[in-house]
Amino acid sequence: MNAVCLLSGGLDSATCLGVARCEGFDCYALSFDYGQRHRVELEAADRVARHFAARKHLTARIDLRAFGGSALTADIDVPKHDSVDDLGGGIPITYVPARNTIFLSYAMAWAEVLQASDIFIGVNAIDYSGYPDCRPEFIAAFETMANLATKTGVEGTTHLRIHTPLAKLDKAGIVKLGAEVGVDFSQTHSCYDPDPDGRSCGNCDSCLLRKKGFREAGVADPLIYVIP
């Protein structure tokens, strides 16, 4: 069975791909070059896709910068914090408008061509707190829409399913699951603002959450941080 797996190269999507493989899917990994600052994650995605023997790994170039509006794509500084307790509430500036909607739409296009009825995305309980397009009600609404949008949905031959195996997990839970399904954590990349050598900054939202996750899971994080 074929599945399209969204793969950023981060801890979450790597774990999600690992789950899909363990469930026996033939995985088609899909990454996006969307003008993100942390392009080093695309190299991580390549490594992870090879590690999990993805049938194919496509990186679609999409242009989200034209719209602006996010620290990840526009010329806005990525916020830094002293600790994970300073992250605050609300929707972070690193939110990219409609990102997951666009990513899932591409996954849907590829799934339709591959005649795959399964899509994997690594959204999780931590993301839910800040990003609107990571919440379970969004994913459910996308699945409903997707089944009305496609040939196979209309013909009733396939029901497209969006799998979110990390849905109820926090970062520590993801680290534990990642270890179980065989993620090589040294291949993954999480930092929003790596230095010129690709080293993780250690104090952006993403680094802080990752470090906390490994700490709480009692697993060693093989990454080297500028600020440990």
Add this chain to the structure above:
Amino acid sequence: MNAVCLLSGGLDSATCLGVARCEGFDCYALSFDYGQRHRVELEAADRVARHFAARKHLTARIDLRAFGGSALTADIDVPKHDSVDDLGGGIPITYVPARNTIFLSYAMAWAEVLQASDIFIGVNAIDYSGYPDCRPEFIAAFETMANLATKTGVEGTTHLRIHTPLAKLDKAGIVKLGAEVGVDFSQTHSCYDPDPDGRSCGNCDSCLLRKKGFREAGVADPLIYVIP
């Protein structure tokens, strides 16, 4: 009030943009360069956007060719017919997987950045017959999903609305409405397979439907066709 208007440069989207202008919206026109064969339509979109004084006109480059699967983007011949009666039923090969889902997702991203709560798309009764992602139930499901996907939807400050002013119209109805709202038909382009000089072929699905629409509306079509 700002609105994002999807604009291919064809008769339908030009009419749709004209309706949005007549309803008093400040229009942000959005086109896509998705590797389509009929790239001359992008020049048409430019002309139409200027004609209706769009505040801004963006053409997003998106890569749908990587997935294949459609005569409009892959190396498959565009089907030709002797008359509009030969078009047949079912989903045509010119269907591009997930195209409208992807287009609307981008429109949603731009709308969020612009703080616009209105999106216009020129889907219509003719499209409904063949393309799954043009049907009213798809549009309604997309709107539901979109309001769960965005900051403003979550905060409850805006309700995003997808306008489909052509929803119940056939081609003749669109030609009449287009004339009413001031479309300059000579600026529009409909052919899926224009010749090297940009002239419409006259016997692809899109040309045949357009010619029939003008004929039935009793309006002269200013375009020159290779096969009249």
